[in-house]
Amino acid sequence: MVERKGLTMKKWVIGLAAAALIVTAGCSNKPDSNEASTTNSGSAAEEPYELVYLTTGDQGAKPLVPNDRIIAEINKRLNIKLTIKISPEFSYDKINVAIASGDLPDVVTTQYPSSSVSQWIKEGIVVPLNDYFDKLPTIKAKLDNGLQWTAVDGKYYGYPFVSGMEKSNYTVQFRQDWLDKLSLPHPKTLEEFHDTLKAIVEKDPDGNGKADTFGFITNKPIAGDAITAFDFVLYAYGLPYADYALNDKGEVIPRFEDPAFKKGIEELRKWYGEKLIDPEYIIYDRPTKEQKFFQSKAGVMDGPLFRHVSRVEGSLQQVNPDGKLGFAAPPAGPDGKQGMATRPKTALFTAVTNKAKNPEKAAEFIEFMLSKEGRELLQLGIEGVHYTKQGDQITYNEAEREKDGFAPNGWSHPLAWGNVTWPIDENYLPQTEKNIDRAIESVKIASQYFVPNLITRRTDSEIEYGKAVNEVYNQYFVNLLNGKLDVDKGIEELGKEWRQAGGDAILTEINEEYKNQGAGK
The missing domain is CATH 3.40.190.10 (Periplasmic binding protein-like II)
Structure with a gap:
């Protein structure tokens, strides 16, 4: 997955703990009694549900800020009290360490498929979303549109976002x-x-x-x-x-x-x-x-x-x-x-854990981030505060947007990307983007050269042995590139080491998968 956002080089990396390197951001804003009565699920008598979300960040996004009004708006609309823990982009190992520690969030985003997610499913750490589909129309529609292969025995244990299948940058x-x-x-x-x-x-x-x-x-x-x-x-x-x-x-x-x-x-x-x-x-x-x-x-x-x-x-x-x-x-x-471009076999996987006391509410939070309502909030902000609209023309209030961590020049809130979607898949560019023609041209060029x-799909053996065989490949590739190995001898040795590291099991399963795809028929 290569689409990564940012109009600033600021990073997410602040340590919650040395082992996990996770940023925690919360919002104490609670809906008042009138607001609570208008939420999607709940009444004036309900206390906001305290929901913890652990996710990987977006390298280009600004840090979350205290008293963030977007988080407060999410809290109001969903009747929740949201705490967000952010691991640096691509730091899936730190997500895994955090889950293994037993301090589970309500909702988690990580890489998929992976041995960790497979284990979470087997151990019941993540729960199926099927029981809540009547409240998850966006998720249900996306799962039905080409993501059926992610089901396990008919159950969907999270929303798998696969980026860059048709377009590349x-x-x-x-x-x-x-x-x-x-x-x-x-x-x-x-x-x-x-x-x-x-x-x-x-x-x-x-x-x-x-x-x-x-x-x-x-x-x-x-x-x-x-x-x-x-x-x-x-x-x-x-x-x-x-x-x-x-x-x-x-x-x-x-x-x-x-x-x-x-x-x-x-x-x-x-x-x-x-x-x-x-x-x-x-x-x-x-x-x-x-x-x-x-x-x-x-x-x-x-x-x-x-x-x-x-x-x-x-x-x-x-x-x-x-x-x-x-x-x-x-x-x-x-x-x-x-x-140059390749179609991914991996996804960002956002799931509800068994720690969630209200799994339906946790699932609705994922739905909100995917929904049109949620996308507009995370991309544009609150109308009348962060932007105004006249017809199709949007005017961005950059001074107010900056207060809530929006990236400059019409770009989005820190939660907009890096969990359930990326701008290229939403075809999102703000109206203020000065290089809009060149941005579109870069996708047009890149998308012509898919290999x-x-x-x-990734097989079980690739999930199990993929990291080990890739380490072997990388070691030999570097030494082949820098001339430390003879090319013919190096490739021969690479083949032996790669197979011993799990490649034999991979090839056995891959050849069977190739036959099942109808090879040569």
């Missing part, structure tokens, strides 16, 4: 001001891409007289995932699928055993040997990578755009006033093949 990004200075067009082929990186390294585009600029920079993968930032090179050499490959017998094999992988690695080793790739990429997270790009330490990077166009270019221009962001399609290989998966 994952692109190759350039220091356009450097390309202009060096009179370079956007490279359309691997050969041109190599030459562009080489020019950035050798021709001093930042003009500081020092050989301190790399061509391409990326970041380490999310914990447990495989390195994929260089995959556009493998696809250019003809790697046909994003997950696996087929041998000449029609059997599913690891994709690194496809001949295209070897060709791609050999190309990348050349780039690495010529110092065109920042060798420390494996220790960078995404904000660090972007900072290197802003600070003129590299001229090309991979990453998401759409809503990020203004943020990335704005941050660049804070350091380099004349800086300009460019983006383009991935380069084509010798046979004209191209690819299909051979297997459409």
Whole structure:
């Protein structure tokens, strides 16, 4: 999942505890007796239900603020008293630690499918939503529209949000001001891409007289995932699928055993040997990578755009006033093949736990975040306070929005994204977005270069052994890239180690799944 929001670089990371690194935010606002009588479920006599929500954050969002009026409005509309605990984006392990500690929230968002969620279901830690479907029309409609595969014995134990199935914003990004200075067009082929990186390294585009600029920079993968930032090179050499490959017998094999992988690695080793790739990429997270790009330490990077166009270019221009962001399609290989975006097999999973004393009310909170009413509140705020509307024209009250943690320039509240949806899936851009045409163009370009998966879903063995085999793959990939291993010998050793780490079990199950999909029929 690559769509990530933000028009500010502020992070969520404040420690609730060293082990969990979780931010807690609550709102003490309670509905008065008149308000309580108008809530969706409840009467004047009912006390607000105290609901704790544990979720992963959105890297680009502002922190939650005390006395947040959006949280107060949610409290009023649902007759709840909401406490929110936020773990940094992608920190699913910290969510798992928090759940394992036994201090359960009412509602939790984490990654799916995963061994943790499977265990929670088996142990009854999360409860099925089916009994509450009459109160969950938005959730029910979304589950019925292509998410039936997430049911376990007919029960839905949470809402699985799968982002980026039809649209992508994952692109190759350039220091356009450097390309202009060096009179370079956007490279359309691997050969041109190599030459562009080489020019950035050798021709001093930042003009500081020092050989301190790399061509391409990326970041380490999310914990447990495989390195994929260089995959556009493998696809250019003809790697046909994003997950696996087929041998000449029609059997599913690891994709690194496809001949295209070897060709791609050999190309990348050349780039690495010529110092065109920042060798420390494996220790960078995404904000660090972007900072290197802003600070003129590299001229090309991979990453998401759409809503990020203004943020990335704005941050660049804070350091380099004349800086300009460019983006383009991935380069084509010798046979004209191209690819970059992939369709995910994972989701964000939001569920009600058995800690909830009122599971129906907890489920209604998830429904609210997905509903049209909830989306409008989280995206726009309270009408007459955070915005006004005349016809279709929206006027944003930025001074009031800032008081409640809304991102600037018409962007949204911290709870808007990173739990049940992302802007690209909502097709959401504020009317104030100054780069709206470029944002839309980035999605149009990126979405043309989806690479299909051979297997459409994650199997049980992939969930069980995926992290272990990916660690093996990443170790060998780094050593193949930096030249520490002979290519043929390294790929052979990788195949053995990968299978021993659980790959044999994965391939057995994957081949059966491939047959069940109707392969060769």
